[in-house]
Amino acid sequence: MFIEAVPDGILDTFKEIKTSEAFEERMHITVEVEEYFPEIAARITPASFGLLDEQAYLQTAITSIIHRPYVMENHTLILGCGDSVFLTDPITGHGCNTASYAAEQIYETLLTNKEAAWDEAVSAAYWNRVKAYIVAVTEWTNAMTQPLPEHIAGLLMKAAADQQTADEIAVWFEDPIKAREAFLGNSINPR
Template sequence: MFEIPSMTEQGPVTILFIMAIPKSDLDVFKGMKNGEEFTCKMSDAVQRFFPHVYKRMDMEKFKLCDENGYPAITSVIRKPYLMVHDKLVVGCGDSVFLNDPITGQGCNLSSFCAEQLYETLIEWKHSKWDGEMGESYWKRTKQYVKEITEWTNAMTGPLPEHVVQLLMQGAQDQDKANEIAQWFADPTTAFEAFFSRMNV
């Protein structure tokens, strides 16, 4: 769980951001019908799994500042195009590539895919926009999407030992720390750090 201080229209709040492995004991937020139900589930989850945080909570004030502010997101990767009544429909970003937010790659992925869609449309500007064009767009984005997704998924579980060692080195070595920080700006470097070095 991350505690994220934030400012809203109602004033300062703390966002409780929980990441749960699907179907684990902490995966309790599916099917919420209203803010009150969510508040009860969140209170129970924090009390059970994060008692040190629960001790600091004022339960008389604990509630949502926005009754619609309780999304539960399940990561999913979809093919970014389909044909509907002979019309091509394409998607970018979270509409088709919904990654776990732990690596903060939503904007990187969306902007990359938007750029690749633009390049595809320019390439196909004198051709029929059909499933073949959609497949061309998918081929342009697939490798990048795969690498970001695999890195993100790896970050939600126990880290590989060589990555733990890299992080420990980063605590002592500024150059190594800069290299690790670069993972978030260029996630292909994170994929390489997590997986290419494992195969050496």
């Protein structure tokens, strides 16, 4: 079972949980609140609902962050990729996608600049290649962790009965820039 909560929101009840017993008890209490999970609560048999073992739970908190993916230190380039420099909540499933995209763009930058030393200018060229995508993923992901905008909730409801709308929403996962624009309605202003 997976519960993702807005920090300090009504479902953010797992702070300070340190043991499997406390986690299991809190999960029982949270799921039993039928106003949040009525379909799930109706399917649970309390006597058989629980963790398989004391290691069978995970709790974490993620603050989305974007770092410039390179630094020059003592004339040495230090390059980062993926979650080490672009950390987002997993709600949109773009952790691996972002890491793969960044790795591909490093490769493309190296090909484009194969005659140049990898220096601050080439590093900046790489960052400029990935910045719009990374910002889009992060801002879209952050928007997904908030209450959905009315127009997005309407689109999702329409998609349940309309294949063309569902297909348009599915494209968001291949092109996070479109998803971000759908949610926020304005173009990206890379930092």
